[in-house]
Amino acid sequence: MNSKYLDLLAQKYDCEEKVVTEIINLEAILNLPKGTEHFVSDLHGEYQAFQHVLRNGSGNVKGKIEDLYKKVLTEKEIKEFATLVYYPEEKLKLMKNDFDNERELHHWYTVIIERMINLISYASSKYTRSKLRKALPDQFVYIVEELLYKTDEYTNKEPYYTKIVQQIISLGQADKLIIGLAYTTQQLVVDHLHVVGDIYDRGPEPDKIMDTLINYHSVDIQWGNHDVLWLGAFAGSKVCLANIIRICARYDNLDIIEDVYGINLRPLLNLAEKYYDDNPAFRPKRHSDEKVSEEEQLQITKIHQAIAIIQFKLESHIIKRRPYFKMSERLLLEKIDYDRSEITIHGNTYPLDHTCFATINPQQPDQLLDEEKQVMDKLLFSIQQSEKLARHMNFLMKKGSLYLKYNGNLLIHGCIPLDEEGNMEKMVIEDKTYAGRELLDTFERFLREAFAHPEETDDLAKDMVWYLWSGEYSSLFGKREMTTFERYFIKDKKTHKERKNPYYHLRENEEICRKILAEFELNPDQGHIINGHTPVKEIDGENPIKANGRMIVIDGGFSKAYQSTTGIAGYTLLYNSFGMQLVAHKHFNSKEDVLINGTDVLSVKRLVDKELERKKVLETNVGEEILQEVSILNSLLEYRYVK
Ligand SMILES: O=P(O)(O)OC[C@H]1O[C@](O)(COP(=O)(O)O)[C@@H](O)[C@@H]1O
Numbered sequence: 203m204n205s206k207y208l209d210l211l212a213q214k215y216d217c218e219e220k221v222v223t224e225i226i227n228l229e230a231i232l233n234l235p236k237g238t239e240h241f242v243s244d245l246h247g248e249y250q251a252f253q254h255v256l257r258n259g260s261g262n263v264k265g266k267i268e269d270l271y272k273k274v275l276t277e278k279e280i281k282e283f284a285t286l287v288y289y290p291e292e293k294l295k296l297m298k299n300d301f302d303n304e305r306e307l308h309h310w311y312t313v314i315i316e317r318m319i320n321l322i323s324y325a326s327s328k329y330t331r332s333k334l335r336k337a338l339p340d341q342f343v344y345i346v347e348e349l350l351y352k353t354d355e356y357t358n359k360e361p362y363y364t365k366i367v368q369q370i371i372s373l374g375q376a377d378k379l380i381i382g383l384a385y386t387t388q389q390l391v392v393d394h395l396h397v398v399g400d401i402y403d404r405g406p407e408p409d410k411i412m413d414t415l416i417n418y419h420s421v422d423i424q425w426g427n428h429d430v431l432w433l434g435a436f437a438g439s440k441v442c443l444a445n446i447i448r449i450c451a452r453y454d455n456l457d458i459i460e461d462v463y464g465i466n467l468r469p470l471l472n473l474a475e476k477y478y479d480d481n482p483a484f485r486p487k488r489h490s491d492e493k494v495s496e497e498e499q500l501q502i503t504k505i506h507q508a509i510a511i512i513q514f515k516l517e518s519h520i521i522k523r524r525p526y527f528k529m530s531e532r533l534l535l536e537k538i539d540y541d542r543s544e545i546t547i548h549g550n551t552y553p554l555d556h557t558c559f560a561t562i563n564p565q566q567p568d569q570l571l572d573e574e575k576q577v578m579d580k581l582l583f584s585i586q587q588s589e590k591l592a593r594h595m596n597f598l599m600k601k602g603s604l605y606l607k608y609n610g611n612l613l614i615h616g617c618i619p620l621d622e623e624g625n626m627e628k629m630v631i632e633d634k635t636y637a638g639r640e641l642l643d644t645f646e647r648f649l650r651e652a653f654a655h656p657e658e659t660d661d662l663a664k665d666m667v668w669y670l671w672s673g674e675y676s677s678l679f680g681k682r683e684m685t686t687f688e689r690y691f692i693k694d695k696k697t698h699k700e701r702k703n704p705y706y707h708l709r710e711n712e713e714i715c716r717k718i719l720a721e722f723e724l725n726p727d728q729g730h731i732i733n734g735h736t737p738v739k740e741i742d743g744e745n746p747i748k749a750n751g752r753m754i755v756i757d758g759g760f761s762k763a764y765q766s767t768t769g770i771a772g773y774t775l776l777y778n779s780f781g782m783q784l785v786a787h788k789h790f791n792s793k794e795d796v797l798i799n800g801t802d803v804l805s806v807k808r809l810v811d812k813e814l815e816r817k818k819v820l821e822t823n824v825g826e827e828i829l830q831e832v833s834i835l836n837s838l839l840e841y842r843y844v845k
Pocket residue numbers: 400427428452681684685686689700735736
C-alpha cells in the first residue's frame with residue numbers, strides 16, 4: 203500500500219493502541235447481527251403518510267413494544283405507548299390532560315421513562331454502545347447511559363437511579379427527555395432506509411419528504427421517473443421543466459412551484475390569460491378536502507393549457523434532433539388536421555375534443571411564439587436560482603442512483619427493458635448499442651453529465667433525461683409511449699392506454715428474474731429484485747411477491763390518486779437479520795386519528811424469506827467496507843508499529 207497514504211492515516215492513528223483498538227472494534231461489529239433495512243417507494247409527495255410509516259418503522263416499533271410488554275400491558279396501553287413513540291410532542295400534550303394532579307403526572311413520567319429506557323435497551327441490543335450513543339438525544343447522553351447500563355446486582359445503586367429520574371422530573375425536563383428517547387427509538391428500529399423512487403409529483407408535500415430524508419440518519423435513493431423529471435428541470439431541460447409545471451397544475455399543486463420553491467409563475471400566468479380560457483379537460487384534480495375558488499380554478503386551468511402546449515412543442519424538437527430515440531410517432535402536433543380538428547395516430551383518425559391550439563401555427567406547429575420562449579427562459583432562470591430546490595436536487599444526486607446493488611439485492615424503480623422473449627432490449631445511442639446493465643449505466647452517466655452542466659439546455663445529456671421520463675427503452679418509464687396528449691384531447695379510451703414493457707409480465711417468471719440478477723452479478727439463489735413504479739392491484743388479487751420470491755413489488759400506492767385502484771395504501775419491506783417481511787399498509791387517515799384513537803394503519807405482514815442462520819454484518823455491504831478498513835489498518839500496523 204502507498205506509504206504516503208499510510209503516513210497520512212498515521213496522523214489519525216498516532217499510536218499502536220489506537221490502531222489495535224479500532225481493529226478490535228471493527229472485527230466485533232462484523233459479528234453483530236445485520237441492521238434492519240427499511241424499503242419504501244412511490245411516496246409521491248404524501249408526506250404525512252410517509253412520516254407515519256417512518257415513525258412506526260413499518261410496525262417495527264410496535265413489534266418491539268409487544269415483545270417486551272405484551273404480557274403486562276393491555277392492548278390500549280400498548281397502543282398509547284406506541285403512539286407516544288411515534289408522535290411524542292403531540293401525544294404528551296394529550297396525555298397530560300388526563301391527570302388530575304401533579305403527583306399522578308409524576309408517577310406516570312417515572313413509569314414511562316423506565317419503559318422507554320427498556321425499549322431502547324432492547325432495540326439497541328444488536329448495536330455497539332458507540333452507535334447507540336450517537337442516536338441518543340445530545341443533551342441527555344450521560345444521564346441515559348447511566349440509566350441504561352445500571353447493573354443493580356447488589357441493589358446499591360437503586361436509590362441513585364430513582365433520584366436521577368426524580369430530578370429530571372422535578373427540574374421540568376421529563377417532556378424533553380421523553381421526546382428525545384422517542385426519536386432515539388425510531389432511529390434504532392431502522393438502521394438504513396431505501397427509497398425506491400418517486401418522491402415527487404401528484405401529492406402536496408414532496409419538499410417536506412426531501413427535508414426529512416436530508417435529516418435521516420442513513421438513506422439511499424433509487425431515482426424514479428418523476429424524480430429525474432425534477433432533476434432534469436433543475437439541470438436545464440426546458441421540456442422537463444414544462445412537464446413538472448404541467449403535473450403540478452394538473453394536481454392543483456402549483457404552490458409547490460411558487461411558494462415552496464419560490465419560482466415566479468407570473469410570466470406564465472400572463473401568457474395563459476392572453477391565449478386560454480376555461481377548458482374542462484384541463485381543470486385541476488381537486489384534493490378531496492380542499493376547496494379551490496372558481497377564480498383560482500380558472501387560472502390553474504389556463505396555466506395548465508399554456509404549459510401543456512409548450513411541452514408538446516418542445517418535445518417535438520427533441521424527437522426531431524434525436525432520430526435514434528425513435529419517437530417520430532409522437533410528433534403529434536404534425537399529425538393534426540387543424541381545419542377538421544382531427545388527428546391520425548398509428549393509422550387511425552380520431553376527432554379532437556377540448557382543443558386549445560391558439561398559439562399553434564398549423565404550418566409550423568412546433569414553433570414556439572416569442573412569448574412562449576421568453577416565459578420558458580424566465581422560468582428556467584427562476585428555477586435554477588431556487589436555493590431550496592438546489593439543496594433538494596443536490597441531495598437527490600448525492601444519495602441517488604438509477605439502480606442499487608445492496609446486500610445481494612437489486613433495487614430499481616422501474617424495470618430492465620426486455621423483449622417478449624426475455625432478452626435485454628437494445629438501444630442505439632449515437633451509433634453505439636447498449637442493453638441491460640450497460641444501458642442503465644449509460645443512462646446514469648448521461649444524467650450525471652446533464653446535472654453537471656446546468657448551462658446547457660439542448661445537448662444530448664439533457665435530452666436523455668427527458669428520454670428517461672418517456673422513452674420506449676427507458677428503465678424508468680417501462681412503457682411503449684406516453685399518451686398524455688391523447689388523454690387531454692381524444693375521447694376514445696383505447697388511445698389512452700400505455701402498453702407496458704414485456705418486463706412487467708415476464709417478471710412473474712423466476713427464470714427471468716434469475717437472469718436479471720445474474721446480469722447485475724448478484725447471486726440468483728439469494729438475491730431479490732425490489733421494484734417500485736407500478737401499483738400492485740391487491741383489489742384484483744395481484745400478489746406483490748412474484749417469481750417464487752425473487753421479485754418483490756412495493757408500490758402499493760402511497761399516492762392517494764391511485765388508492766382506489768390498488769385497494770391499499772402502500773407496501774413497505776423490512777429486511778432484518780432474520781429475513782424479509784412485506785408489510786401492507788391500510789389507508790392513512792390523519793395524524794390526529796392515530797393520536798386520538800391509536801389507529802395504526804399497517805396491516806398484514808407477510809414473510810418473504812427467512813434466513814436459515816441469523817445474518818451478520820460480515821455478510822453485508824457494510825461488512826465488506828469494514829473488512830477493507832480492517833485490512834488497511836493491518837497494513838498500517840505492520841508498516842508503522844510492528845518492528
Ligand atoms: O395519472 P396522470 O396524472 O395522467 O399521469 C399518468 C402518467 O403517469 C405515468 O403513469 C407515470 O407516473 P408513475 O411513475 O407514477 O406511473 C405515465 O406513464 C402516465 O402517462
